[in-house]
Amino acid sequence: MCQKTQDIAVQRDFTSETDGNRTSLNPSSVVVINLDQGDPTVFETYWRNVGEKSTITFKGDQSLSYFANAKNLCWFLEPKLEEEIRRLHNVVGNAKVEDHFIIVGNGSSQLIQAALYAVSPSDHPEPISVVAATPYYSAYQEVADLLRSGLYRWGGDAYSFDKDEPYIEMVTSPNNPNGVMREPVVNRPQGKIIHDLAYYWPHYTPITSQVDHDIMLFTYSKCTGHAGSRIGWALVRDKDVAKKMVKFMEVSTIGVSKESQLRAAKILGVISDSCQNDKSPDLDNFFEYSQHLMAERWEKLRQVVKVNELFSLTKYPSEYCLFTKDFTQAHPAFAWMSCKSNMEDCEKMLRGHKILARSGSRFGSDPKYVRISMVGRDQEFNLFLERLSSIQEITSGN
Amino acid sequence: MCQKTQDIAVQRDFTSETDGNRTSLNPSSVVVINLDQGDPTVFETYWRNVGEKSTITFKGDQSLSYFANAKNLCWFLEPKLEEEIRRLHNVVGNAKVEDHFIIVGNGSSQLIQAALYAVSPSDHPEPISVVAATPYYSAYQEVADLLRSGLYRWGGDAYSFDKDEPYIEMVTSPNNPNGVMREPVVNRPQGKIIHDLAYYWPHYTPITSQVDHDIMLFTYSKCTGHAGSRIGWALVRDKDVAKKMVKFMEVSTIGVSKESQLRAAKILGVISDSCQNDKSPDLDNFFEYSQHLMAERWEKLRQVVKVNELFSLTKYPSEYCLFTKDFTQAHPAFAWMSCKSNMEDCEKMLRGHKILARSGSRFGSDPKYVRISMVGRDQEFNLFLERLSSIQEITSGN
Numbered sequence: 001m002c003q004k005t006q007d008i009a010v011q012r013d014f015t016s017e018t019d020g021n022r023t024s025l026n027p028s029s030v031v032v033i034n035l036d037q038g039d040p041t042v043f044e045t046y047w048r049n050v051g052e053k054s055t056i057t058f059k060g061d062q063s064l065s066y067f068a069n070a071k072n073l074c075w076f077l078e079p080k081l082e083e084e085i086r087r088l089h090n091v092v093g094n095a096k097v098e099d100h101f102i103i104v105g106n107g108s109s110q111l112i113q114a115a116l117y118a119v120s121p122s123d124h125p126e127p128i129s130v131v132a133a134t135p136y137y138s139a140y141q142e143v144a145d146l147l148r149s150g151l152y153r154w155g156g157d158a159y160s161f162d163k164d165e166p167y168i169e170m171v172t173s174p175n176n177p178n179g180v181m182r183e184p185v186v187n188r189p190q191g192k193i194i195h196d197l198a199y200y201w202p203h204y205t206p207i208t209s210q211v212d213h214d215i216m217l218f219t220y221s222k223c224t225g226h227a228g229s230r231i232g233w234a235l236v237r238d239k240d241v242a243k244k245m246v247k248f249m250e251v252s253t254i255g256v257s258k259e260s261q262l263r264a265a266k267i268l269g270v271i272s273d274s275c276q277n278d279k280s281p282d283l284d285n286f287f288e289y290s291q292h293l294m295a296e297r298w299e300k301l302r303q304v305v306k307v308n309e310l311f312s313l314t315k316y317p318s319e320y321c322l323f324t325k326d327f328t329q330a331h332p333a334f335a336w337m338s339c340k341s342n343m344e345d346c347e348k349m350l351r352g353h354k355i356l357a358r359s360g361s362r363f364g365s366d367p368k369y370v371r372i373s374m375v376g377r378d379q380e381f382n383l384f385l386e387r388l389s390s391i392q393e394i395t396s397g398n
Numbered sequence: 399m400c401q402k403t404q405d406i407a408v409q410r411d412f413t414s415e416t417d418g419n420r421t422s423l424n425p426s427s428v429v430v431i432n433l434d435q436g437d438p439t440v441f442e443t444y445w446r447n448v449g450e451k452s453t454i455t456f457k458g459d460q461s462l463s464y465f466a467n468a469k470n471l472c473w474f475l476e477p478k479l480e481e482e483i484r485r486l487h488n489v490v491g492n493a494k495v496e497d498h499f500i501i502v503g504n505g506s507s508q509l510i511q512a513a514l515y516a517v518s519p520s521d522h523p524e525p526i527s528v529v530a531a532t533p534y535y536s537a538y539q540e541v542a543d544l545l546r547s548g549l550y551r552w553g554g555d556a557y558s559f560d561k562d563e564p565y566i567e568m569v570t571s572p573n574n575p576n577g578v579m580r581e582p583v584v585n586r587p588q589g590k591i592i593h594d595l596a597y598y599w600p601h602y603t604p605i606t607s608q609v610d611h612d613i614m615l616f617t618y619s620k621c622t623g624h625a626g627s628r629i630g631w632a633l634v635r636d637k638d639v640a641k642k643m644v645k646f647m648e649v650s651t652i653g654v655s656k657e658s659q660l661r662a663a664k665i666l667g668v669i670s671d672s673c674q675n676d677k678s679p680d681l682d683n684f685f686e687y688s689q690h691l692m693a694e695r696w697e698k699l700r701q702v703v704k705v706n707e708l709f710s711l712t713k714y715p716s717e718y719c720l721f722t723k724d725f726t727q728a729h730p731a732f733a734w735m736s737c738k739s740n741m742e743d744c745e746k747m748l749r750g751h752k753i754l755a756r757s758g759s760r761f762g763s764d765p766k767y768v769r770i771s772m773v774g775r776d777q778e779f780n781l782f783l784e785r786l787s788s789i790q791e792i793t794s795g796n
Binding site: 037039040041043044045047048050051053054055056057058059060061063064065066067068106107109110113117139142143146147148149150151221225226227228229230231248251252253254255256257258259260263267270 | 435437438439441442443445446448449451452453454455456457458459461462463464465466504505507508511515537540541544545546547548549619623624625626627628629646649650651652653654655656657658661665668
């Protein structure tokens with residue numbers, strides 16, 4: 001069974017306790033706490049506080065057409081969204097955009113596929129290998145192998161890839177699951193690199209440079225929290241690669257929801273506005289607010305882990321952030337945690353305590369690791385801290 | 399080059415004259431009239447008139463989550479949209495819904511792929527053939543062959559398919575491009591049928607029965623005109639097939655835009671309301687309005703064609719429509735037109751008169767046929783009638 005479906009199935013096994021994906025508010029120890037997916041509902045409070053500035057209305061006769069801007073290479077991209085994407089990258093300084101085309105997708109999930117399609121040679125007798133350095137994002141293998149494509153296929157851990165043939169390397173930086181900054185590892189002549197920068201925002205990690213790669217993927221979900229909108233974008237230098245990505249998007253979904261795009265333009269605009277010196281006083285700087293929120297959560301988690309001495313968390317170096325103009329650490333969207341003892345299967349052990357996390361084996365890594373979402377709602381996170389604190393010893397689970 | 403990209407490229411070759419996809423209002427004969435795609439902007443006037451009833455507002459803190467309803471098999475489907483889809487099918491009586499799961503997709507384009515994925519055997523050594531009876535919808539081949547899948551591949555014209563092996567037949571009814579009602583043609587034991595019912599609505603064709611197939615695909619774009627929203631739905635009888643379609647949707651785009659779904663629920667609700675006997679007097683019955691509009695356009699086109707005696711149009715029988723409770727003909731979203739003379743390439747000939755249509759060869763048929771959109775804006779359609787009337791003789795074009 002597909003991992004993602006397995007995730008959802010696992011979640012649904014507990015629906016009577018979890019009220020669907022939402023962890024129940026009943027503080028009873030039998031409540032299942034689901035931290036397996038990175039559903040970014042932590043930002044709801046910020047957007048509730050923003051109020052009217054982030055509201056958008058659609059009239060019935062609006063956006064009927066397939067076309068957003070037929071003169072653009074990406075003809076289904078709303079001009080206003082393109083404008084706000086470029087603006088936000090300039091405000092934050094995390095990526096260069098002047099030399100790049102922008103392709104919008106139904107989440108960066110779809111753009112990964114569009115990019116694989118665009119850079120795979122069409123005249124190669126065998127599917128090209130797609131690799132990523134372990135621990136790698138669990139979706140890459142699923143995406144690469146979904147349709148048993150003749151163009152590309154999953155080639156496993158980039159650290160072990162030593163074939164003298166064309167390949168594609170997914171470089172995720174900061175990395176999902178462990179939040180560390182990454183560089184390409186294969187470094188052979190026939191490689192194409194796709195940079196997945198989903199978490200390269202100031203609330204998760206110091207902005208140490210303005211990146212400028214050939215293909216850079218971003219997701220609206222993890223930037224603002226609006227995962228339900230299904231918006232991602234690719235910054236693409238090469239025009240032919242951009243055209244092929246557009247072709248993929250045309251055939252697979254004839255573009256992207258106009259409502260989602262126009263709403264995303266509004267929301268991204270609010271974020272950029274919130275970073276201005278002359279901003280409205282009632283509008284909190286989004287990245288300051290979110291960075292503070294993530295830092296607070298990480299501090300609490302580190303404290304619990306320190307006290308019960310059963311687990312380990314990744315440590316992150318202090319680095320100079322060009323955006324905040326200060327030294328700071330990473331506070332990633334996921335915690336990459338391991339059991340200190342001889343516990344071989346941390347996911348199973350936590351499941352015994354009704355905490356759902358994603359096993360390290362899903363990321364091509366050791367099952368003594370788990371990935372835990374740090375971006376859910378407050379009640380859920382606090383319940384998790386409480387439950388983790390209550391674990392006195394590591395057993396093999398129920 | 400992919401046909402769709404070729405379409406867009408063709409369109410962009412004329413952007414200086416067409417103002418992007420929109421045909422220029424300059425009545426000069428040098429204006430290019432683009433009737434190649436079925437961009438359903440004809441319905442804009444109806445929705446403008448509906449006004450406030452079809453307006454929807456989103457607050458900033460709404461729909462952040464990936465999940466719409468985690469308890470549902472299709473966990474990304476908004477409950478309100480499911481309710482309105484079922485309601486509309488019951489109001490119109492075009493399809494049975496009680497025994498079916500509903501899967502939402504980014505257009506029926508994506509659901510075609512989800513269905514192919516779901517019904518392809520995973521243990522077959524060779525990709526299963528995907529066939530459709532000529533003239534078939536030009537996108538089927540593109541979709542089937544996009545990633546050179548090991549699960550399925552385009553197998554061509556269903557009329558010629560005589561292999562003794564598993565296959566999938568796409569049955570489009572009413573058919574795109576020629577608007578005729580269709581049945582499966584292969585009729586061998588190892589076949590799976592996917593019914594594409596995009597145009598099975600009263601404004602295009604008489605509703606002669608309430609269909610009840612295993613897999614039925616519908617698109618919001620052609621029902622209401624809101625193509626920019628990227629919404630389609632599948633009615634699926636078998637739970638395992640439905641689960642596999644959901645899996646495809648999870649991996650490819652992690653579901654569907656919540657904004658598009660919630661807006662579609664509103665719009666579909668207005669349509670169902672407009673069909674009630676006790677409806678608001680200022681709300682026109684959507685299907686009566688649209689049926690009248692399509693009928694008027696077809697009458698005008700038939701008149702032009704009758705007068706200049708250079709072209710032929712498909713004729714449609716008068717049939718009893720269970721919805722309007724009257725005898726009526728089809729007035730399809732596309733006209734399937736051919737040149738009466740020895741003209742072998744009708745698309746090329748029309749292009750010489752700056753009318754862009756889609757060649758019959760794109761549908762596996764004879765290039766003496768073209769498919770012409772009947773659902774664009776009024777000015778464009780009227781300009782087309784004027785231009786067609788002005789053609790005095792059929793030449794081989796510029």
